[in-house]
Amino acid sequence: MSVSEEPVEPAGEAVVEARSAERLMLFTDAVAAIAITLLILPLVDIVPEAAHDHVHARDVIGDHLDQVGSFALSFLVIARLWLVHHRLFATVKSYNDALVL
Numbered sequence: 001m002s003v004s005e006e007p008v009e010p011a012g013e014a015v016v017e018a019r020s021a022e023r024l025m026l027f028t029d030a031v032a033a034i035a036i037t038l039l040i041l042p043l044v045d046i047v048p049e050a051a052h053d054h055v056h057a058r059d060v061i062g063d064h065l066d067q068v069g070s071f072a073l074s075f076l077v078i079a080r081l082w083l084v085h086h087r088l089f090a091t092v093k094s095y096n097d098a099l100v101l
Contacts, residue, residue: 021092024100028089032082039074043067 043064050060061068092099 019095021089021095024092024095025086025089028082028085032078035078036075039071039078043071 046060046064046067049055050057
């Protein structure tokens with residue numbers, strides 16, 4: 001084989017590239033950020049109404065305590081899963097389809 005020749009893959013074998021684990025981490029960061037953003041949307045509708053009616057923040061939170069509590073609990077669960085995921089994948093250098101699934 002000369003220096004300019006590329007190695008030939010045997011027929012039927014797929015070329016497997018090592019994919020940087022950084023891509024996977026960035027993707028999961030984005031998923032966590034989107035999930036946390038979606039959590040706040042139900043609470044966003046409350047603010048303009050309260051501001052229009054000049055309601056004190058303490059009263060708004062008290063009137064919607066179940067929604068605020070659900071948000072806080074969901075936020076903590078997602079944040080914890082995200083942190084554990086980062087610790088688990090800290091040593092991963094590359095990934096394949098099986099790891100993603």
